[in-house]
Amino acid sequence: MNQALQGSLLLVDDEVPITRALHRALRTPLGHRVNIVTCNSGEAAIGELMARRFDVIVSDLRMPDMGGMELLLLAADIQPSCVRMILTGTADFATAQEAVNKFGLYRYLTKPWDIDELVQHISSALKFSVEQWSQKDHALQWGASQGKVSAQTLEMHRLEALEPGITRVEWDAAGCVILPSSL
Incomplete structure (x- = not known):
């Protein structure tokens, strides 16, 4: 194959x-x-x-x-x-x-x-x-070159691709991070 x-x-x-x-x-x-x-x-x-x-x-x-x-x-x-x-x-x-x-x-x-x-x-x-990820990467890079996507957004997407969920953070009313119960 x-x-x-x-x-x-x-x-x-x-x-x-x-x-x-x-x-x-x-x-x-x-x-x-x-x-x-x-x-x-x-x-x-x-x-x-x-x-x-x-x-x-x-x-x-x-x-x-x-x-x-x-x-x-x-x-x-x-x-x-x-x-x-x-x-x-x-x-x-x-x-x-x-x-x-x-x-x-x-x-x-x-x-x-x-x-x-x-x-x-x-x-x-x-x-x-692989094609989906490539298309997303190209779209983000194009958006960055046009000034429509920030470097922070590009980095967030890169990190999310490596570690799903890493950019999703829950906060309580006092401003503390809520950790998942599985940790």
């Missing part, structure tokens, strides 16, 4: 053998420049999304505690630029349509997967993500 691919991929499924199989199946075709992280719950995935930027997230639909739809809705809030996909054993058109309409799902894929198709879809999503 294309060794020039780069980026980060988050795979989420409550079944450990599934995430292991996906990782094994994708590692070689995607190449060493794609960082693949696996999680076995929606909660663990949220932790990863809060900790670092991902280009693509692929989640199972039906998981205990937090299903794939809920996870991808939260992922859209945490990392709006992350390309979101579902890989599920349930081929339900109504659910797929709801997912696309609610949070701009990039692909709705079914299990069992065909590895060549899966690699093709994830490669496409990674390329799409």
Whole structure:
């Protein structure tokens, strides 16, 4: 496959053998420049999304505690630029349509997967993500050259791309920073 691919991929499924199989199946075709992280719950995935930027997230639909739809809705809030996909054993058109309409799902894929198709879809999503970031960077640089975007705004976008959520700070009535309960 294309060794020039780069980026980060988050795979989420409550079944450990599934995430292991996906990782094994994708590692070689995607190449060493794609960082693949696996999680076995929606909660663990949220932790990863809060900790670092991902280009693509692929989640199972039906998981205990937090299903794939809920996870991808939260992922859209945490990392709006992350390309979101579902890989599920349930081929339900109504659910797929709801997912696309609610949070701009990039692909709705079914299990069992065909590895060549899966690699093709994830490669496409990674390329799409890189193009999105490139377009944002060009727009910000153009805005800065036209005097429409400040250096502070450029730096804020750069930091947010590296560490999602870093620029979002909550303050209490006394002016103190409110730390997330997960710290």
